[in-house]
Amino acid sequence: MSDQHQLGLSGISGDIADGYIDGNQIREVVRGLGLRPAVHGNVTLRAVTFDFGRVQSLVTTRVVAALDAAVSIDPRTRGVGEQALEEILEVLA
Incomplete structure (x- = not known):
């Protein structure tokens, strides 16, 4: 799970994965x-088909x-x- 506290968001409640x-x-x-499958379920899994080790290092x-929040x-x-995301891209430009 990504840490949305970094964006000033309160995060995920205890009954959501x-x-x-x-x-x-x-x-x-x-x-x-x-x-x-459920539109309003309490579990969201994002299946990643590339280097999962890299994904794990990026999740924090x-x-x-920002990507998770933007969708x-x-x-x-x-x-x-x-x-x-706009702020991140401005810094990288």
Whole structure:
């Protein structure tokens, strides 16, 4: 799970799971936990099909927190994420 506290967001509540998983393990995890697709569910898994070690090292960065927030269905969270991404890109330019 990315640390959205870095963006001034309060984070995730205790009954929500939100994170990244190695794409090679997604089927096993979904089947093992009995997960089913749901628009408003309390589990979000992002399957990653490239170097998962690299993903793990990036998850604690402000960039990943901003990306996660920028794709939120909550418009306020999405706005914070988009603003953070703009600021990050300005620094890199």
